[in-house]
Amino acid sequence: MxxxxxxxxxxxxxxGVAHRRELDHRTTVLDALREHLGLTGAKKGCDHAQCGACTVLVDGRRANSCLLLAVAHDGAEITTVEGLADGDDLHPLQAAFLEHDGFQCGYCTPGQICSAVGMIAEAGExxxxxVTPLAAGPPGVPVPLSPDEIRERMSGNLCRCGAYVNIVAAIGDVTR
Amino acid sequence: MKAFAYTRADDVDGAIAALAASPGGMFLGGGTNLVDLMKLGVASPGLLVDVSRLPLTEIEETPDGGLRIGAGVRNSDLAAHPAVRARYPALSQAVLAGASGQIRNTATTGGNLLQRTRCLYFQDVGKPCNKRVPGSGCPAREGVHRDLAVLGHSAQCVATHPSDMAVALAALDAVVELRGPGGERTVPLCDFHRLPGDEPERDTVVEPAELVLAVRLPAPPAGRSAYRKARDRSSYAFALASVAAALDVRAGRVADVRLAFGGLAHKPWRARVAEGTLRGAPATEESFAEAAEAELAAAEPLRDNAFKVRLARNLAVRVLAGLAAPGEEETGS
Known part of the structure; x- marks a missing residue:
């Protein structure tokens, strides 16, 4: 046999660019990005979806790329932190993180920003x-992003430098 | 991680046939638990049959006034679905109380039911564990067990089932649709997960190559429903204890009640003793406390987790009292 x-x-x-590679089935989307495509923006923190540093957008929704097998995502549209800016024009969240000093070491930042992009879209839908009141709605009406909402919705992204206060402020600034 | 073969199923029967032909294989849904367990060496399938693109992603109305939730529906889509939010708020709240936004976007309904315990010893291949290696022993009994079971555990295993969603489904009398090589069958959610007994390696009654197709909810129970969870931090943590409940109060008395505990046992714990105590009783905090205590009288806490019994009692009282006194604004907390 x-x-x-x-x-x-x-x-x-x-x-926006198609990449075709022969990959071992064990390869995660995170390893494909970092080791096979040279895109090291998404970070490998815990490699167990506990820290969020690997967060990217897959078909428009945020996900932990460390737990996605690349072979199972054949054909997927992936956006990493490298794909957010328009040339030299930063994405509004990138600019807000700079403005509000939303980091110290910066290791979690690409995941924080990709997660925030996805999170803002989710609340917008x-x-x-x-922490959303049950009475909120009707469905489809955007949920206002209070600081409590931002903290809860971003809880899958850890920052061991403890820049949370400024991260919440940066995201809040973009959503106002 | 051990190398493995991979195939993407085109249809349900093809997926079942592929796995039936490959004993050592596993279905892959969202993979949020399975891929993690493969990295840890806890799971090492020789074949993954990818079922994530099967047409099991719809939430449909059923003729009896309930819903049929496809096994491939992502947790975030389940929690946000208008019919779930309006008619089964406990289910929406339970899903939103679990994991993170990223994980809920990936994890599926079927996979949520089939996720494994987060017992430290189960996840550490350097340690004995009767669930992972039958007969190797259970260090949790004398070791780190603060977040493990107080009800229904055995000498072999004190693990808890980690799902929030399944606790709400237990209270809501959900039914699981399965299809395998021998055909289709349905299993009530309350009978889907097992107590460990002397076969702790079996979490559920699922047979080899059986695929979860859907979860069916009957029409919502009368009255209101809610889910509440206690955990070590306010977000992104597993339950120390949780409660899903539905309560119908008529003229100050309990007309109907459904109650289930999470975080206390190897399966979602449907509290039938408490329900029996409450039906017809005055809808007061005293009744709720008496009922919760009657249910939890069966608890056999371990050295470091007796606090869970009191915690679960108090959660049940708070949830039921909140349901009995509408008007206060409820959130998922």
Whole structure:
């Protein structure tokens, strides 16, 4: 019997560019980005989806790229922090993180910013959170992003430097 | 991680056939738990059958006034669905109380039910664990067990089931639809997960190559429902204890009640003793406390987790009292 195939051709559309690679099935989207495509913006913090440093947008929604197998995301549209700016014009969240000093070492920042992009879109579509009043709605109406809402919705992104106060301020600034 | 083969199923029967032909394989949904366990060496399937693109992603109205939730529905879509929010608020709240925004965007309904315990010993392949290696022992009994079971555990295993969603589904009388090589069957959510007994390696009654197709909710219970969770930090942490409840009060008395505890046992713990005590009783804090205590009388806490019994009692009283006194603004907390 032939040995089972443990690699497959995978196409990932990253920041608008299609990349095709033969990848071991064990390769995560995070490792594909960092080790195979040279995009090191998304960071490997814990590698277990506990820290959020690897957060990217997959087909428009934020996800922990460390737990996504690349082979299972063949054909996916992925946006990393490298794809947010328009040339030299920073994405409003990138500018706000600079303005509000939303980091110290910066390791969690790409994940924080990608997560915030996804989070703002979710709230804009009316998606509730753990702290959204049940009476809120009707569905589809944007949920206002109070500091409590931002903290709850961003809880999957840790910052060991403790820049949370300025991260919340930066995100709040963009959503006002 | 051990190398593995991968195939993407085109349809449900193809997925089942692929796994039935490959004993050592596993279905891959969102992968938020399975891929993590593969990295830890706890799971090492020789084949992954990817079911994430199967057409199991709809939430449909059923003729009996309930909902059918496809197994592939992402947790975030389930929590945000207008019918779930309006008619089954406890379910929406429970899902939103679990994990993070990123994980909820990826994790599926079926995978949430099938996730494994977060017991430290289960996740550490350097330690014995009867659930991971039957017969190897249970260090949790004498070791780190502050967040483990107080109800229904065995000499073999004191693990808890980590899901919030499943606790709400237990209270709401959900039914799981399964299809396997032998055909389709349905299992009440309350019978889907097992107590550990002397087979702690079996979390659920799912048979080899059986695929969860959907979760069916009957029409919502009369009255109101809610979910509340106590944890070590206010977000992104597993439950120390949680409560899902539905309560219908008529003329000051309990006409109907559904109550389930999370974080206390190897499965969502449907509190039938408490429900029996409460039906027909005055809808007062005294009744709620008496009922919760009657249920929790069966608790056998370990050295470091007796606090969970009091915590669960108090959570149940607060949730039921909140449901009995509408008007206060409720959130997922």
């Amino acid at each position: 032939a040995a089972p195939q443990t690699t497959s051709p995978v196409t990932l559309h990253v920041n 009316g998606a509730p959170s753990h």
